[in-house]
Amino acid sequence: MASEYIELPPDDATKLSPNVHPSLEVDQASLDQHVSIDLSKLDQNIEAITNTVAPNTQLWPVIKDDAYGHGAIPIAKRLAPQVHGFCVVRPSEGVRLRDAGIRLPILVFEPPNERTAPFYSTHDLMASVSHSRHLDLLQPGCSYHVNIDTGMKRLGAPIEELPALLQAIQKRKDIYGKGVYTHFYKADDPGSSTVAEQLDLFQRLQSQFPTEWLRHTANSGAIFHYAKQLPLSFDAVRPGVCLYGYSAGDQAIDSLRPLLSWQSRLVHHQPVKKGESVSYGARWRAPRDGWVGVIPVGYAHGLPRLLSNKMQLCINNELYEQVGSITMDFTLIWLGEDKVPLETPVFLLDAEHLRANVWAEKTQTIAYEITTRISPKVPRVYVG
């Protein structure tokens, strides 16, 4: 079985961090930036989720795309004793988890195709099925959940096609249906009526499936904004971004703790005179004589260039303004009168003042995009 891990079709190759477990020594000796992931915060976020959902609700954490940039394997290993299964998007992600020794059920969101179908049996992955052709692709012994569309209009089975799908399910006795689910498209908004509409629809449709199948609907938004509305008969939730400490949407959730901090070091500093510009395009000028520092992090590492002149960094527990255009590999900081010594640690992101959701607001995106875009070149270090 082991030799098959490298047989993945090239277009299904998901890039996982090449630096899943670098040793701290190597980082400190040769790297001038790293992302630190505090796994004890993951436990706290799991607790926050369990406190919100109905008792005995199964947790199926979503660790797609390298756990939103946090590293799927270390996250899965930490979560395994506390959860019932994992969700990923591509079979290759599931294969890597199996390779790392993860034994829990793994649900794959994308539909199977001819290239990926064999891996569902070789690596015991659960398929998401939304059409009879998906059933046809699965080899005997495989299991699957049915994904029903109730409004997201992305991957689920359209309602009109459910009767045909149900018929096809009847005919395939050699593969095993284990669950039925849907996905909310506006649960990040606490005041949306669409969640109730989707729930109503799902309530009606799910009754056509065997009672012993697992029912699940909730993502992070639904867990924190709509938990009371979720029928007790629903057995599982699929938390994603909340695991990593961010709320889905604009409303902050106080019980969540970001796992991630991003840290670098000052590699250069220089005096600037009042009125002098720094970096490309002269988009910032010194308000007075002072010092400008440089860190070796830029947009090539996933620091959004749109944050130029808009972000703060933390040095010795004090906040400093980033100034001038962020460049591919370097970013400048206004130090004012402080000639901060070279090698001093500089934080770009942390759990207190410098949160990914603040960057997201300033760049008109969501925390999800910020963390998943931190380059795999940036080593991840695990603490806690």
Ligand SMILES: *Cc1c(COP(=O)(O)O)cnc(C)c1O
């Ligand atoms: C990504 C995803 C989730 C998790 O969403 P969050 O908003 O991060 O909690 C759940 N279900 C499906 C189908 C997804 O694609």
